[in-house]
Amino acid sequence: MTAAPGTTIWFAQHESRLAWRDWLSMITAGRRERLRRVAIAILVFAVFMHFVAYWMVGPYADAAIDKSMLVTISGSILLSWLLMVSQAMETMTRAFYSRSDLDLILASPVAANKLFAIRITTIAIAMAAMAVPLAAPFINILIVQGGWHWLGAYGLIVAMGATSTALAVGLTVALFRLIGPKRTRLAAQIVAAVIGAAFVIGLQVAAILSYGTISRASVLQSQAVLAHAPDLDSIVWWPARAALGDIIPLVGVLALGLALLGIAIVLVAPRFGEYALVAAGTGNFSHAGARRQTAFRPASPQAALRRKEWLLLRRDPWLVSQTLMQMLYLIPPAVLLWHSFDNGNGAYALLVPVLVMASGQLAGGLAWLTISGEDAPDLVATAPVPPRFILRAKVEAVLGVIGIVFTPLVAVLALASPWHALIAATGIIIATAAATSIQLWFRGQFKRSQFRRRQVSSRVATFAEAFSSIGWAATAAVASASLILAVAPAILASLVVLGARFMAPRQS
Amino acid sequence: MSQRMQQAMFPQKFALEISGLRKAFDRPAVDGLDLKVREGEFYALLGPNGAGKTTTLRMVAGLLRPDSGAISVSGIDALADPVAAKQIMAWISDEPMIYDKLTPREYLEFVAGLWGIAPDVAEARTQDLLSWLDLTAHANERCEGFSKGMRQKVALAGALVHDPRVIILDEPLTGLDAGSARQVKSVLRERVDAGGTIVMTTHILEVAERMADRIGVIAHGRLIAEGTLDELRIAAGAQAGVNAVASATLEDTFLALVAEQAQAA
Numbered sequence: 001m002t003a004a005p006g007t008t009i010w011f012a013q014h015e016s017r018l019a020w021r022d023w024l025s026m027i028t029a030g031r032r033e034r035l036r037r038v039a040i041a042i043l044v045f046a047v048f049m050h051f052v053a054y055w056m057v058g059p060y061a062d063a064a065i066d067k068s069m070l071v072t073i074s075g076s077i078l079l080s081w082l083l084m085v086s087q088a089m090e091t092m093t094r095a096f097y098s099r100s101d102l103d104l105i106l107a108s109p110v111a112a113n114k115l116f117a118i119r120i121t122t123i124a125i126a127m128a129a130m131a132v133p134l135a136a137p138f139i140n141i142l143i144v145q146g147g148w149h150w151l152g153a154y155g156l157i158v159a160m161g162a163t164s165t166a167l168a169v170g171l172t173v174a175l176f177r178l179i180g181p182k183r184t185r186l187a188a189q190i191v192a193a194v195i196g197a198a199f200v201i202g203l204q205v206a207a208i209l210s211y212g213t214i215s216r217a218s219v220l221q222s223q224a225v226l227a228h229a230p231d232l233d234s235i236v237w238w239p240a241r242a243a244l245g246d247i248i249p250l251v252g253v254l255a256l257g258l259a260l261l262g263i264a265i266v267l268v269a270p271r272f273g274e275y276a277l278v279a280a281g282t283g284n285f286s287h288a289g290a291r292r293q294t295a296f297r298p299a300s301p302q303a304a305l306r307r308k309e310w311l312l313l314r315r316d317p318w319l320v321s322q323t324l325m326q327m328l329y330l331i332p333p334a335v336l337l338w339h340s341f342d343n344g345n346g347a348y349a350l351l352v353p354v355l356v357m358a359s360g361q362l363a364g365g366l367a368w369l370t371i372s373g374e375d376a377p378d379l380v381a382t383a384p385v386p387p388r389f390i391l392r393a394k395v396e397a398v399l400g401v402i403g404i405v406f407t408p409l410v411a412v413l414a415l416a417s418p419w420h421a422l423i424a425a426t427g428i429i430i431a432t433a434a435a436t437s438i439q440l441w442f443r444g445q446f447k448r449s450q451f452r453r454r455q456v457s458s459r460v461a462t463f464a465e466a467f468s469s470i471g472w473a474a475t476a477a478v479a480s481a482s483l484i485l486a487v488a489p490a491i492l493a494s495l496v497v498l499g500a501r502f503m504a505p506r507q508s
Numbered sequence: 509m510s511q512r513m514q515q516a517m518f519p520q521k522f523a524l525e526i527s528g529l530r531k532a533f534d535r536p537a538v539d540g541l542d543l544k545v546r547e548g549e550f551y552a553l554l555g556p557n558g559a560g561k562t563t564t565l566r567m568v569a570g571l572l573r574p575d576s577g578a579i580s581v582s583g584i585d586a587l588a589d590p591v592a593a594k595q596i597m598a599w600i601s602d603e604p605m606i607y608d609k610l611t612p613r614e615y616l617e618f619v620a621g622l623w624g625i626a627p628d629v630a631e632a633r634t635q636d637l638l639s640w641l642d643l644t645a646h647a648n649e650r651c652e653g654f655s656k657g658m659r660q661k662v663a664l665a666g667a668l669v670h671d672p673r674v675i676i677l678d679e680p681l682t683g684l685d686a687g688s689a690r691q692v693k694s695v696l697r698e699r700v701d702a703g704g705t706i707v708m709t710t711h712i713l714e715v716a717e718r719m720a721d722r723i724g725v726i727a728h729g730r731l732i733a734e735g736t737l738d739e740l741r742i743a744a745g746a747q748a749g750v751n752a753v754a755s756a757t758l759e760d761t762f763l764a765l766v767a768e769q770a771q772a773a
Contacts, residue, residue, distance in 0.1 A: 293648055296634070298627045301621060304620075315610075375605060379619065379666065381569075382570055382594055382597065382598070384591045386591055
């Protein structure tokens with residue numbers, strides 16, 4: 001049954017249909033015939049995750065509630081909530097700046113605020129819906145092992161989705177008004193990345209400085225934190241208690257979340273169209289002459305390609321902010337390096353896998369941008385340059401950036417521990433080569449602006465890239481202690497890469 | 509001197525020779541196409557949607573591998589030596605593909621680098637082209653805020669900066685305003701007058717009528733008629749079993765030819 005056109009329910013139906021089709025397209029990479037296979041894979045993964053959850057949280061389902069438990073649960077909730085805020089800000093920014101159907105809606109005679117109210121609500125639902133698949137195995141196991149009261153955790157997820165969206169809407173609009181529409185896009189991306197990573201990084205940095213370890217649990221479980229934690233009946237623990245199924249805290253956080261979301265909708269929805277129009281009116285023109293005009297430099301075709309890739313990377317703050325999250329996670333190892341160097345407590349072995357993992361991930365993202373994310377594929381393909389030279393130049397552009405980012409870290413590590421620096425450098429080279437090769441084998445033709453959806457283009461490439469980076473990081477970690485023992489993880493990581501090569505589509 | 513004698517004394521050079529070209533996707537897109545374009549000629553390729561025009565030109569530009577057939581660009585076998593063929597060719601599609609984060613100057617410097625043009629030559633040509641296309645004032649602005657017309661002009665400048673002998677254009681005037689379209693047409697005409705060869709697909713029949721030296725009509729992946737506008741009128745009249753109407757426009761002629769082909773199919 002279809003509601004009357006222009007009503008809130010009609011818009012909700014329209015939005016839910018679009019969201020459903022978008023989701024289907026995302027999980028099947030645009031191929032509906034894959035739906036059955038994807039559904040089976042999701043089912044298998046869900047069962048597997050329930051086993052993982054049983055192993056991880058099963059023993060704690062009936063544990064007594066004390067400060068230590070509340071601190072741990074609250075820490076996990078805060079971490080998840082900050083990630084939701086980050087994601088909601090990202091979505092909100094896109095809603096302001098991507099035109100898609102806004103022109104149609106704003107040009108139509110319907111009351112657009114109804115649609116925007118629905119869109120903000122949709123963001124909140126999406127945030128909660130994204131958290132459910134990750135949290136559900138753990139909550140389900142806790143329900144089975146500990147009782148129905150753990151159902152409250154689902155209510156908490158709804159509250160978290162609502163509050164994170166409300167805060168994201170507020171922050172984005174505040175940025176919009178404070179620094180203007182032109183700068184908000186980049187600023188919001190950076191703020192979102194920082195919010196998402198700040199809590200974990202903060203805990204890790206505190207752990208390094210206080211305990212010489214990178215484990216954030218050491219801070220949450222420390223005597224200092226427990227001693228300063230509020231009493232058990234404090235309102236601070238309401239989110240944790242809501243997750244545990246206490247009715248009053250659960251109703252409280254749900255009411256607060258929905259109220260905040262309601263306020264955000266009432267205040268922002270009527271102005272959303274206005275903001276979108278202003279965002280659309282921010283021309284991207286640079287002033288003539290503002291950019292320094294330099295004489296043309298001699299360059300071989302490969303050098304011209306490398307220069308172009310680096311220039312495009314440097315000039316695209318949106319892409320830079322997309323990769324910023326990965327770079328932010330390099331801060332704790334850098335602090336650990338500095339701290340260990342200062343104290344000589346030999347925690348270098350912890351650094352090696354982090355550096356290797358980060359290099360693999362960064363190389364994968366950059367390789368996609370340079371190899372698959374080509375905005376003028378016809379131009380490059382019609383240039384009088386053999387295709388292998390073009391690919392080589394693009395790979396060299398990736399290696400150049402990896403070299404610039406990781407050489408200083410490895411150099412400092414070499415001053416403290418040449419052996420660990422050698423292992424890290426070898427691991428970085430191998431992880432970078434593996435991630436770049438995977439992107440090369442699975443290369444496609446996309447716009448650079450599709451970077452966010454690169455995982456959708458090939459699930460095999462995405463998983464292979466992730467498992468390869470993890471495998472090489474594990475190999476490097478083991479190799480720090482024993483080269484012989486590192487053979488086993490190295491073989492596994494190699495199998496991942498070989499498997500990806502085997503499954504890669506044939507390139508014409 | 510008769511035409512036959514003239515051809516014997518001065519053998520014609522072809523900028524583009526296509527023979528037996530085939531390409532099938534789900535169904536044949538190009539089906540044994542034969543085509544010859546003379547040097548210094550402005551050749552327009554017309555046809556209904558899905559006739560195989562773009563597929564043909566993409567194969568010529570080296571963007572698609574044909575299933576069979578031969579393509580020769582100024583005597584160079586484009587399938588055996590694509591790099592040499594690309595060196596003297598330029599390709600522009602209806603959707604200008606340029607880099608938003610580069611300025612027109614930087615874009616042209618990049619293109620010149622790809623084609624291995626000496627920096628001083630490339631810089632001089634860049635200045636001429638930017639001035640010619642009224643882009644000098646925007647030379648140092650990033651392309652991200654440019655209109656479709658400006659983007660198409662930047663793409664055109666990129667195609668000309670390496671001084672190609674053969675320019676392949678797929679619907680280059682789509683979406684351009686009258687002023688921009690006139691500028692692009694004038695630049696193309698000047699290239700032909702200077703000895704260059706242009707092969708262009710277009711849906712704007714008036715452009716083909718006014719600008720093209722010869723016109724080829726393609727349907728179902730095959731060339732169904734070819735010649736000057738007068739020759740096409742005669743061909744259309746012959747197919748219809750009537751005398752050619754001298755005043756028939758290219759649109760009338762084109763529709764008659766395509767309708768005949770559809771009936772025959």
